[in-house]
Amino acid sequence: MKILAVAPTPFFADRGCHMRILGEAQALQRRGHEVLLVTYHLGRDIEGVPTWRTKAVKWYDKLEAGPALGKFYLDWLLLLKTMEAVRNFKPDVIHGHLHEGALLGKMAAWLTGKKIPVVFDVQGSLTGELDSYGWLDKVPFVRPMFRLVEKIISRFSNQLVGSNETVSEFLEKEMGLPQNRVQTIIDGVHMGFFKGTGRTDLKEELGIDQNRPIVLYTGALLSSKGVDNFFEAIPHVLKEKPDAYFLVVGYPVEDSKALVEKLGVAEDCLFVGQVDYFLLPDYLKIGDVAVDPKVDAAGEASGKIINYMGGGLAVACFDNHNNRRFLADCGAYAPTPDPAGLARAILDLLADPDACRAKGEAARARVEQEFSWEAGGRRYEEVLEKALAL
Numbered sequence: 001m002k003i004l005a006v007a008p009t010p011f012f013a014d015r016g017c018h019m020r021i022l023g024e025a026q027a028l029q030r031r032g033h034e035v036l037l038v039t040y041h042l043g044r045d046i047e048g049v050p051t052w053r054t055k056a057v058k059w060y061d062k063l064e065a066g067p068a069l070g071k072f073y074l075d076w077l078l079l080l081k082t083m084e085a086v087r088n089f090k091p092d093v094i095h096g097h098l099h100e101g102a103l104l105g106k107m108a109a110w111l112t113g114k115k116i117p118v119v120f121d122v123q124g125s126l127t128g129e130l131d132s133y134g135w136l137d138k139v140p141f142v143r144p145m146f147r148l149v150e151k152i153i154s155r156f157s158n159q160l161v162g163s164n165e166t167v168s169e170f171l172e173k174e175m176g177l178p179q180n181r182v183q184t185i186i187d188g189v190h191m192g193f194f195k196g197t198g199r200t201d202l203k204e205e206l207g208i209d210q211n212r213p214i215v216l217y218t219g220a221l222l223s224s225k226g227v228d229n230f231f232e233a234i235p236h237v238l239k240e241k242p243d244a245y246f247l248v249v250g251y252p253v254e255d256s257k258a259l260v261e262k263l264g265v266a267e268d269c270l271f272v273g274q275v276d277y278f279l280l281p282d283y284l285k286i287g288d289v290a291v292d293p294k295v296d297a298a299g300e301a302s303g304k305i306i307n308y309m310g311g312g313l314a315v316a317c318f319d320n321h322n323n324r325r326f327l328a329d330c331g332a333y334a335p336t337p338d339p340a341g342l343a344r345a346i347l348d349l350l351a352d353p354d355a356c357r358a359k360g361e362a363a364r365a366r367v368e369q370e371f372s373w374e375a376g377g378r379r380y381e382e383v384l385e386k387a388l389a390l
Contacts, residue, residue: 229293248271313360
């Protein structure tokens with residue numbers, strides 16, 4: 001089967017949905033399918049994943065997630081590139097990532113006169129995501145329009161894949177889709193990824209005291225990801241555990257650095273900025289506790305939890321359905337949905353290092369058994385075949 005994946009992202013420049021896109025593409029390739037990815041000019045190609053990119057736009061260099069007016073122009077360029085791929089690659093199925101990817105894939109098929117089914121990989125609600133970034137607060141009168149667009153994109157897609165059960169439930173209940181058109185395939189991992197580079201001196205290289213327990217966060221430093229909850233939890237943690245140290249891997253760092261300065265905890269935090277995704281396992285290895293401070297407002301999956309688990313780390317997070325689906329008993333849940341509650345979860349893990357390590361080992365075993373991309377690849381193949389049969 002020839003699969004055209006349309007990814008309106010700066011692939012591969014950071015984490016987030018990029019891990020999912022890469023995992024799906026490689027899993028389908030291993031099952032004998034031919035995959036072509038079309039994406040923005042930003043990012044870098046991954047060996048073994050054929051990629052076509054839009055022409056370079058020098059004035060657009062935004063790598064972090066979130067809406068931007070410049071994306072409308074990039075999406076126009078991506079539509080043209082997708083049409084070119086439809087004509088030349090001649091795909092059997094179009095695999096649209098995010099709402100823009102599904103829309104552009106459908107438009108490209110229609111404009112080239114091809115009848116190609118579209119499988120829509122849904123990360124969350126479009127209006128929910130825009131709300132989480134505060135974008136619609138500035139222009140609330142357009143919210144109904146985006147809601148309508150979200151419904152249209154969902155309903156014209158032949159098959160939809162929710163990245164977690166919350167997303168699939170949203171598609172059925174709020175978008176009005178029948179169950180036979182919605183499948184749930186959560187993020188997966190390739191366990192070999194977590195071997196890392198073999199570095200054993202990273203803690204020393206970063207200048208971190210070997211005796212201080214490390215609380216690790218990786219990912220975009222955006223308010224929509226809940227990072228303010230994490231940083232505001234730090235003073236609560238240090239009050240009871242003054243030797244804790246907070247390692248932050250991600251970008252952009254300016255606002256987050258300003259916040260920890262304001263909170264008076266800058267000396268206990270280290271921001272390393274953007275790190276190559278394939279070096280991430282080295283950082284996971286030196287962590288003692290990992291944190292996911294994101295709330296469930298946008299209904300998004302949390303790929304970072306899967307990575308934390310694959311790296312053998314116990315996770316402190318908020319108590320919601322998606323987090324419990326991933327972690328089960330392999331972490332600690334905030335007793336209250338606020339920074340103080342998140343701090344309590346972190347402290348519970350730091351209080352017993354042996355129990356914390358045991359939870360991390362259980363997390364690694366759980367992710368290998370239940371969340372590998374091998375299983376996800378088989379299920380995705382079934383979804384694609386179902387789309388072709390309609």
